[in-house]
Amino acid sequence: MTEADLRDAVTRVLPGVTEDLIRLARIPGIAFAGFDHTPVERSAEAVADLLRGAGLPDVRIVREGGQPAVIGRRPAPPGAPTVLLYAHHDVQPVGDLSQWRTEPFEPTEIDGRLYGRGCADDKAGVLAHVAALRAFGDDLPVGVVVFVEGEEEFGSESLEDMLRTYRHEIAADVIVIADSGNWDIGVPALTTSLRGLVNVFVDVATLDHAVHSGMYGGAVPDALTSLCRLLATLHDDAGDVAIPGLVSTAASPLDYPIDRFRTESGILDGVDLIGTGRLVDRVWTKPTATVLGIDAPATGAAPNALVPTARAKVSVRLAPGDDPDKAFEAIKSYLEASGPWGAKVTVTLEQGGAPFVVHAEGPAYDAARAAFRTAWDGVDPVDIGVGGSIPFIATFQELFPAASVLVTGVEDPDSRAHGPNESLHLGEFARVCLAETLLLENVAKFVRPAAG
Incomplete structure (x- = not known):
């Protein structure tokens, strides 16, 4: 098909694709523990119906002990390569409802943006795949495997088992991970690096039971104060991570204007940024340490007593090139040796994930860049890093070492994924749908099949 044909086809299918995105985003498919998982099942069924309706003859809902994923397949024409299209249909919890300007699960268009939980992350990724399939209809130039996961936001616990179980059915020459941004x-982008992840629980104990804060305070350290002092040692005075043994690397030579970053992050006036070095290094290729939560008495019910034990959840993002097992040992050794006043510190691993970095050269990357350049009307794509983590990409790289992994996505700097008022820029979504359609056409022309 010609470029003009593909543009016309995407324009034709886009209104229906957007309506289907709205319908899918109405389903509150949250895979987190403690939530009703019935909507996750409904979401998987809805995705399966979309893939069947887009012309995939082999569509199944699968699971390996966790939440349901959907696999849809269409064999490659003779001599053509196969492309794996990944996205996920589960979403983050909504958080504080009072901070939303619209109902989270009633997608609402305002000024060219579609607001709602999952509208960007990552149900728009699912529908970008559907748009490309609909645009081609029966004339797909490549084999396609669509893999839509159901628990990415909750850590992809069963994904590795699933990938290994269905390894031969999902083998591909090119893998498109539609879960990043531009x-x-x-200005389009290919994501060429992601940070890894080590989440830990930090338990501090100073007493075997609570005691009167007036009678014993001043001589006995309480666990909560001890925990606060311990957590304060995670950073040096400049805000750089102080844990020895973690890797730092250099990011691509992009300039990230500080004024733009401050606006996009929502940091308050007068609050300083932390860390040293180039901004892109700080947010893409240096480690971070973030206190995600603390278990302690609530202020409204706290007695006047010294707290005997306290717990924090700490998330450490790892630079590309670091190893999560070695990093965990470094974090554990540092914290357990740093208990103030001899406080007993125990560090346990909650979750770890490998970073991702790719040398983005070769026919598949050329095909992607050409598709992006066309879809964005001549604007050259840039290679970016992302400070977040997608640990399962390492499993894709292990299982399919000959495949080219392209990390793409629909988000823009104001999408606010994971936060209140998540939204999708509909104009950019149209470009993403066209870019993926053009990518499949380019892959058919320039990538030689080798999967299997």
Whole structure:
């Protein structure tokens, strides 16, 4: 098909694709523990119906002890390569409802943006795949495997088992992970690095039971104060992570203007940024340490007593090139040796994930860049890093070492994924749908099949 044909086809299917995105985003498919998982099942069924309706003859809902994923397949024409299209249909919890300007699960268009939980992360990724399939209809130039996961936001616990179980059915020459974003509105990007992840629980104990804060305070350290002092040692005075043994690397030579970053992050006036070095290094290729939560008495019910034990959840993002097992040992050794006043510190691993980095050269990357350049009307794509983590990409790389992994996405700097008022820029979504359609056409022309 010609470029003009593909543009016309995407324009034709886009209104229906957007309506289907709205219908899918109405389903509150949250895979987190403690939530009703019935909507996750409904979401998987809805995705399966979308893939069947887009012309995939082999569509199944599968699971390996966790939440349901959907696999849809269409064999490659003779001599053509196969492309694996990944996205996920589960979403984050909504958080504080009072911070939302619209109902989270009633997608609402305002000024060219579609607001709602999952509208960007990552149900728009699912529908971008559907748009490309609909645009081609029966004339797909490549084999396609669509893999839509159901628990990515909750850690992809069963994904590795699933990938290994269905390894031969999902083998591909090119893997498109549609779960990232672009550099800016109007500027496309390929994500070429992601940080890894080590989440730990930090338990501090100073007493075997609570005691009167007046009678014993001043001589006996309480666990909560001890925990606060311990957590304060995670950073040096400049805000760089102080844990020895973690890797730092250099990011791509992009300039990230500080004023733009402050606006996009929502940091308050007068609050300083932390860390040293180039901004892209700080947010893409240096480690971070973040206190995600603390278990302690609530202020309204706290007695006047010294707290005997306290717990924090700490998330450490790892630079590309670091190893999560070695990093955990470094974190554990540092914290357990740093208990103030001899406080007993125990560090346990909650979750770890490998970083991702790719040398983005070769026919598949050329095909992607050409598709992006066309879809964005001549704007050259840039290679970016992302400070977040997608640990399962390492499993894809292990299982399919000959495949080219392309990390793409629909988000822009104001999408606010995981936060209140998540939204999708509909103009950029249209470009993403066209870019993926053009990518499949380019892959058919320039990538030689080797999967299997």
